Amino acid sequence: MEKVLMYITNHYLIFVIAAVALIISAVGFIVDNKKQELNKAKDVSNESKTIKEQVEKNKKNKK
Numbered sequence: 001m002e003k004v005l006m007y008i009t010n011h012y013l014i015f016v017i018a019a020v021a022l023i024i025s026a027v028g029f030i031v032d033n034k035k036q037e038l039n040k041a042k043d044v045s046n047e048s049k050t051i052k053e054q055v056e057k058n059k060k061n062k063k
Helices: 002-010 012-062
Strands: none
Touching: 002 012
16 A cells, blocks of 8 residues: 555656546536537427427418
């Protein structure tokens, strides 16, 4: 165990760089998921708009 701790203390920069890279990738992953959820929400609202337009067209055609 002592050897492992000595290795970590001697090469702490490597571990710091790895930790920063993992934090950046985790933030990127979360942001990407949020963007996908927003795009899905936008798609639903667009579909409802097209449905409303189709209903209005059908009403006009019936007259």
